[in-house]
Amino acid sequence: xxxxxxSGAQVKKPGASVEVSCKASGYTFTSYYIxxxxxxxGQGLEWMGIINPRGGGTSYTQxxxxxxxxxxxxxxSTVYMELSSLRSEDTAVYYCVYAHxxxxxxxxWGQGTTVTVSS
Amino acid sequence: xxxxxxxxxxxxxxxxxxxxxCTGTSSDVGRYNYVSWYQQHPGKAPKLIIYDVxxxxxxxxxxxxxxxxxxxxxxxxxxxxxxxxxxxxxxSYTSGSTRYVFGSxxxxxxx
Numbered sequence: 321x322x323x324x325x326x327s328g329a330q331v332k333k334p335g336a337s338v339e340v341s342c343k344a345s346g347y348t349f350t351s352y353y354i355x356x357x358x359x360x361x362g363q364g365l366e367w368m369g370i371i372n373p374r375g376g377g378t379s380y381t382q383x384x385x386x387x388x389x390x391x392x393x394x395x396x397s398t399v400y401m402e403l404s405s406l407r408s409e410d411t412a413v414y415y416c417v418y419a420h421x422x423x424x425x426x427x428x429w430g431q432g433t434t435v436t437v438s439s
Numbered sequence: 440x441x442x443x444x445x446x447x448x449x450x451x452x453x454x455x456x457x458x459x460x461c462t463g464t465s466s467d468v469g470r471y472n473y474v475s476w477y478q479q480h481p482g483k484a485p486k487l488i489i490y491d492v493x494x495x496x497x498x499x500x501x502x503x504x505x506x507x508x509x510x511x512x513x514x515x516x517x518x519x520x521x522x523x524x525x526x527x528x529x530x531s532y533t534s535g536s537t538r539y540v541f542g543s544x545x546x547x548x549x550x
Contacts, residue, residue: 365485365528367539381537415484424473424532425490432484
């Protein structure tokens with residue numbers, strides 16, 4: 321089973337952007353999609369979008385379209401999620417998760433990255 | 440507000456069985472057999488325990504089982520153990536730009 325290791329916690333001011341990285345190991349990077357899911361404090365999970373590392377195709381939920389960008393680097397087996405125009409409601413733990421291209425479940429989760437938006 | 444409805448908490452004594460419900464709509468739970476369940480201990484990342492309604496990944500205890508009827512999916516934990524105390528999240532594939540919807544999570548309390 322593979323592993324996803326995410327970058328560390330960040331504190332950002334409202335209006336700024338944040339980039340979270342997610343490095344994959346232990347599996348064929350281009351054979352699995354990477355999803356991004358976030359969890360606000362004391363809240364449930366929220367799906368943000370998906371990237372296919374093979375080719376870089378993405379799909380974002382409408383809520384984040386225009387504010388989120390997901391990219392991948394096959395040379396380092398790393399994907400990135402950038403969220404712009406941050407507001408306090410974006411304070412959350414952000415998870416990357418891999419899933420086989422033919423599956424409909426989120427298989428292996430990264431450890432999570434806490435993003436705090438505060439003035 | 441979460442798309443899928445789960446009870447806030449469910450409790451049981453060690454050895455008992457409990458069931459957590461997850462109610463969606465005909466656009467998600469009722470339409471697709473792609474319901475999954477995730478276990479999350481405090482401060483930890485979620486872990487997949489059930490996929491495609493009633494399948495367990497390798498290494499997940501047989502005490503966890505899933506089912507679905509209409510727009511409602513269920514997770515049953517049999518032989519409840521102290522280590523089962525955690526939050527449980529259901530999820531369903533759905534049509535549209537939001538491919539996956541989640542419930543608000545259910546806290547399982549082992550008495």
